[in-house]
Amino acid sequence: MLALNLKRARAQRGLSISELSRRSKIGKATLSQLESGTGNPTIETVFSLSRVLEVPISDLLDARPPAGLRVVRAQEVEVLSGEGVDLRPLQRIESGGGVFEVYDQQVRAGERRDSLGHVGVEHTIVQAGRLGVRVEGHDVELGPGDYVGFDATLPHGYTALDGTVRSVLLLQYRADQRLPPDAPHPVAGGCAPHTEA
Incomplete structure (x- = not known):
């Protein structure tokens, strides 16, 4: 896809x-x-x-995804791995023109994941472990059951403070940040015209 x-x-x-x-x-x-x-x-x-x-x-x-009951088995989801973090995409929820993405997030023990920022609002709920969160120079520490939310366009990072951290990551996007379903598909073998922003 x-x-x-x-x-x-x-x-x-x-x-x-x-x-x-x-x-x-x-x-x-x-x-x-x-x-x-x-x-x-x-x-x-x-x-x-x-x-x-x-x-x-x-x-x-x-x-x-198809409508109706949807069960996502841990072993059936391809893990998206990167610097210090493994994400398992669980569900995409569309509501009121906006989009919510639900991920099982694991920050590996002793590692850090930094982001320059991306589209949307980021919400994290810690399930197990102690998570250090830095958003544009501000640091907070979260434990099991704690929540943090922030504008994801800001530089941010996660650090597993003592052992692996399991959390639920929810990414929230406005309707105007979505790729329209009727957006043109490129011609096979072709290249989109070059434009400057």
């Missing part, structure tokens, strides 16, 4: 692979692999693409 959704988002923004590479600081070869379906993205790659393309992460990763 990432290959199709990335091409669609890039085409909608009118960006060439070269321009997307420049803005996201991701190599052209890596982007080409992702668009051909042969790449294996990290959390950092997906968050960077979300930030530059200004779309929810699930607009890049997900197909639209």
Whole structure:
């Protein structure tokens, strides 16, 4: 799904692979692999693409889920790993034109994950462990049952303070941050026209 959704988002923004590479600081070869379906993205790659393309992460990763009962088994979800963190996407919820993404987040023991920021509002509820959270230079420490929420466009980071931290991550996006479902798909083998922002 990432290959199709990335091409669609890039085409909608009118960006060439070269321009997307420049803005996201991701190599052209890596982007080409992702668009051909042969790449294996990290959390950092997906968050960077979300930030530059200004779309929810699930607009890049997900197909639209079927209606009705949905059970997500831990062993059936592909883990998105990166610097210090493993994310398992569990559910995309659409409501009032906005989007909410639910993730099982694990910050590995003694490690830190930093983000330059991305689209949306970030909500985290700690389930187990002690989590250090830094948002634009402000530090807080969370324990089991504690919650933090912040504007995800701000630079932020998570640190597992003593052992692995398990938490629920909820990303919230406004309706105007979504990739329209009728956005044009790029022509096979073609490239979107280059435009400057």
